[in-house]
Amino acid sequence: MVLKGAPRRGTPLAVLLGLLASMALAQGGSVRTEIDARKIGIDDTTTVSIVLDGEAASLDAALPPLKNLKILAGPSVSTQISFVNGSMSRQKILSFVLRAEKTGAAEVGAVSVPGYSPTAPIAIEVVSGSIRPAPPQDPFGRDPFGGRDPFEEIFGRPQRRPPPTEGRLFVEATLSRPAARVGEPILVTYLVYTQVSLSGVEFAEAPKYPGFWAEEIDRSGNDSSGENVSVQGEPFLRYPVLERLLFPTKPGLLEIPEARLRLVPAGGVFGVAAPIERTTKILKVKVDPLPGGAPEGGAVGNYEVEGLADRTSLVLGDALTFRFKVKGRGNLKWIDAAPSLDIAGARVFPPRAVSDLKTTRKGVEGSKTWEFVIVPERVGAYEIPEISFPYFEPESQTARTARTEAIPILVSAGTASTSSDAPKSSIAPVALRADLDHASRDVSSVASVLALVSLFAQGYMWRRRAAVRPAALRNKSAVDAALRELRDESLLKGTKERSAARIAGALETVFGPRAGWPSDDTGDLLRSLAEDLEFLRFAPQLGSYDAKLKEVRDRGLAILETRR
Amino acid sequence: MKPGSFGLLLTVLLWASLGFAQAEAPSAVFRRANENAARSRWDDARADYARLVENGVRAPSVYWNWAQAASARGRKGEALWALLCAQALSPTDSSISRELERLRAELGLDPSEVSLGLVGDARVIALRLRFDWLAVAAFLLSIVSLFRKEPRRSLSLVSLLIGVLLLSPVLAASLGERRGVVVQKDAPLVDRPSQDAVALASLREGEVVPLLGEERDYLRIQDASGARGFAQQNDVRKLGVQ
Numbered sequence: 001m002v003l004k005g006a007p008r009r010g011t012p013l014a015v016l017l018g019l020l021a022s023m024a025l026a027q028g029g030s031v032r033t034e035i036d037a038r039k040i041g042i043d044d045t046t047t048v049s050i051v052l053d054g055e056a057a058s059l060d061a062a063l064p065p066l067k068n069l070k071i072l073a074g075p076s077v078s079t080q081i082s083f084v085n086g087s088m089s090r091q092k093i094l095s096f097v098l099r100a101e102k103t104g105a106a107e108v109g110a111v112s113v114p115g116y117s118p119t120a121p122i123a124i125e126v127v128s129g130s131i132r133p134a135p136p137q138d139p140f141g142r143d144p145f146g147g148r149d150p151f152e153e154i155f156g157r158p159q160r161r162p163p164p165t166e167g168r169l170f171v172e173a174t175l176s177r178p179a180a181r182v183g184e185p186i187l188v189t190y191l192v193y194t195q196v197s198l199s200g201v202e203f204a205e206a207p208k209y210p211g212f213w214a215e216e217i218d219r220s221g222n223d224s225s226g227e228n229v230s231v232q233g234e235p236f237l238r239y240p241v242l243e244r245l246l247f248p249t250k251p252g253l254l255e256i257p258e259a260r261l262r263l264v265p266a267g268g269v270f271g272v273a274a275p276i277e278r279t280t281k282i283l284k285v286k287v288d289p290l291p292g293g294a295p296e297g298g299a300v301g302n303y304e305v306e307g308l309a310d311r312t313s314l315v316l317g318d319a320l321t322f323r324f325k326v327k328g329r330g331n332l333k334w335i336d337a338a339p340s341l342d343i344a345g346a347r348v349f350p351p352r353a354v355s356d357l358k359t360t361r362k363g364v365e366g367s368k369t370w371e372f373v374i375v376p377e378r379v380g381a382y383e384i385p386e387i388s389f390p391y392f393e394p395e396s397q398t399a400r401t402a403r404t405e406a407i408p409i410l411v412s413a414g415t416a417s418t419s420s421d422a423p424k425s426s427i428a429p430v431a432l433r434a435d436l437d438h439a440s441r442d443v444s445s446v447a448s449v450l451a452l453v454s455l456f457a458q459g460y461m462w463r464r465r466a467a468v469r470p471a472a473l474r475n476k477s478a479v480d481a482a483l484r485e486l487r488d489e490s491l492l493k494g495t496k497e498r499s500a501a502r503i504a505g506a507l508e509t510v511f512g513p514r515a516g517w518p519s520d521d522t523g524d525l526l527r528s529l530a531e532d533l534e535f536l537r538f539a540p541q542l543g544s545y546d547a548k549l550k551e552v553r554d555r556g557l558a559i560l561e562t563r564r
Numbered sequence: 565m566k567p568g569s570f571g572l573l574l575t576v577l578l579w580a581s582l583g584f585a586q587a588e589a590p591s592a593v594f595r596r597a598n599e600n601a602a603r604s605r606w607d608d609a610r611a612d613y614a615r616l617v618e619n620g621v622r623a624p625s626v627y628w629n630w631a632q633a634a635s636a637r638g639r640k641g642e643a644l645w646a647l648l649c650a651q652a653l654s655p656t657d658s659s660i661s662r663e664l665e666r667l668r669a670e671l672g673l674d675p676s677e678v679s680l681g682l683v684g685d686a687r688v689i690a691l692r693l694r695f696d697w698l699a700v701a702a703f704l705l706s707i708v709s710l711f712r713k714e715p716r717r718s719l720s721l722v723s724l725l726i727g728v729l730l731l732s733p734v735l736a737a738s739l740g741e742r743r744g745v746v747v748q749k750d751a752p753l754v755d756r757p758s759q760d761a762v763a764l765a766s767l768r769e770g771e772v773v774p775l776l777g778e779e780r781d782y783l784r785i786q787d788a789s790g791a792r793g794f795a796q797q798n799d800v801r802k803l804g805v806q
Contacts, residue, residue, distance in 0.1 A: 347604065377603055430632035432601055433625035436594045439653035440624075444696045444734040450703035451731065454724045457710045461717060 029054030301330010
């Protein structure tokens with residue numbers, strides 16, 4: 001919105017100074033010099049304007065050097081503030097009215113502003129006489145009468161114009177419709193009606209829309225200029241301050257709370273008056289639910305759908321992209337849930353949503369596309385099924401369903417790169433083990449068996465030891481008896497046969513029969529002794545055998561002594 | 565033998581041999597299951613792994629892959645059960661332990677909630693440290709030392725005792741209480757094994773619970789908080805019986 005001045009008759013452009021420091025300024029800025037004529041007569045005047053845009057508007061510019069020119073008036077300073085849907089831009093113009101001093105060449109020098117490039121000098125050609133037409137008179141622009149009432153001179157009735165801050169001022173919020181269904185767009189517009197010149201407009205606090213989903217309207221052109229309207233017979237200049245597109249999210253009687261705007265009139269001692277606050281009225285909207293059959297929280301508007309596959313035949317292992325596109329006007333921005341797509345024998349990846357939407361006064365226009373990547377998993381014919389898109393059409397007040405057409409897909413066998421030897425899937429989503437391995441060898445059962453064997457062995461050895469001990473005890477008495485027998489003095493006094501038999505009998509009482517003798521050294525000694533005894537018993541009596549008997553008895557004693 | 569009887573016997577043998585030939589080899593089923601898993605057909609893969617186990621295949625890789633498929637399917641409790649089975653078959657596999665730990669953290673369970681109990685955990689540790697092999701060596705030493713020319717009975721006895729000590733965790737676990745894993749999220753714990761039972765609590769998916777008994781389609785269990793009740797058999801998978 002550009003506030004160029006209130007509709008006052010014959011009033012010069014109000015000088016706007018002291019802009020609100022709290023307002024956000026446009027990014028960057030520029031400085032340029034403009035002139036309304038490059039060729040003038042010696043009797044003509046020309047206006048040179050130094051235009052400071054954006055951040056440069058907060059700076060001052062010095063008078064440029066003039067050649068063959070003199071200043072008739074100026075500088076006059078005008079500031080313009082554009083305030084559109086919360087964004088503000090600012091411009092300051094310093095104007096000088098010049099007249100040439102003589103015919104020939106004249107020049108307006110370069111303007112230097114710190115932080116910006118100097119402007120280029122402007123050359124002017126001055127001729128004799130007057131060659132410029134009379135300037136157009138802008139009733140809302142500069143005062144064509146130089147601040148004087150032309151009727152004063154005619155009628156001699158000087159009148160004082162009212163000061164610039166006098167006049168009425170109010171704000172209003174309007175709705176494009178008083179009632180709607182859930183999801184239908186409603187346009188709310190905040191308007192300023194003024195009879196005074198304003199240097200700034202802002203919301204004291206951001207407007208709230210409980211129960212609505214609000215969208216800012218995309219503004220391509222500068223349509224913020226005011227218009228003259230008559231309210232109760234009084235002229236006003238009306239400016240739109242803010243427009244929002246509202247979508248009710250629930251049924252019922254919804255209220256849009258009052259909005260408080262802070263208005264800054266131009267004028268006053270320093271060009272800016274104290275801010276004035278105005279409040280809009282509370283707005284009520286009757287919101288009806290969608291009729292039966294319409295999807296709850298679904299799309300509302302006018303839509304068309306289309307399904308496109310980037311190819312209809314492919315080789316096994318390749319992927320195709322299927323795009324489901326919805327275009328039209330309504331609340332398409334709401335629709336986040338992707339349509340379900342399931343194709344038997346093919347892997348369908350979650351879609352990617354792409355939006356190309358623009359918010360206008362009539363709704364959200366454009367398209368939204370879901371892109372599915374489909375990877376067939378076997379050779380053969382497939383079909384991308386039709387996809388339906390249900391929505392509610394406000395014009396006809398009916399629930400409709402738009403559908404795509406089914407798309408046949410043909411998947412052929414792979415070439416060399418997709419032979420049967422090649423892996424059928426390049427991506428395994430999980431860490432799988434390919435070998436059918438075996439469980440670790442469990443030797444606990446073997447260990448258990450060995451434990452039992454060891455236990456039995458322990459038992460066996462214990463029992464054997466217990467069995468050996470009584471025999472040993474028995475042998476001890478037998479050995480004693482056998483020793484007594486062999487030490488008997490009568491042993492060697494009988495015949496050699498009788499003596500040998502007694503010795504052999506004594507040994508048998510200890511060691512048992514010959515077959516049971518051990519195979520160790522003792523056994524060998526016993527067997528040797530037994531053979532000698534046999535010899536003594538059966539040898540012919542050719543001489544004395546006393547020495548031999550004694551020697552055999554001593555050997556028997558020695559063996560028995562080891563058993564004690 | 566009569567000619568008719570011989571023909572009948574031949575027919576039966578031929579039929580039986582055809583039946584054996586038609587049965588799928590475990591390796592083929594395993595490969596198909598893996599292919600299903602690789603193509604994200606989790607349910608098919610799980611069914612094939614289950615079939616392998618039902619047919620007596622006791623391979624850690626089957627349970628490992630089963631766990632992967634179940635986890636990807638979102639059945640974390642079943643995945644944890646499969647990993648515990650794999651660990652029982654291959655206690656020395658450290659990757660199974662890591663995966664178990666990851667899954668436990670994912671399920672938000674306390675280590676005590678996936679414990680196999682004192683005896684069960686001791687068995688796992690004993691097998692991981694090869695105590696069974698050490699026990700075998702101890703028993704062999706015990707036997708050999710007895711049957712030497714000069715028997716060393718004391719050494720034999722000490723070896724026997726050491727072997728028994730080493731083997732005791734494994735033996736005790738086989739005699740210990742059975743456990744199961746809750747494989748269903750928020751499975752109800754009910755007061756009695758019937759349809760009109762009152763739900764006492766919700767079981768945590770992946771929780772390892774002792775099995776106290778079995779009645780019809782229900783298992784009597786005790787959850788980590790000490791509450792005892794019944795859970796449906798489908799909600800709890802038994803450990804060590806597959």
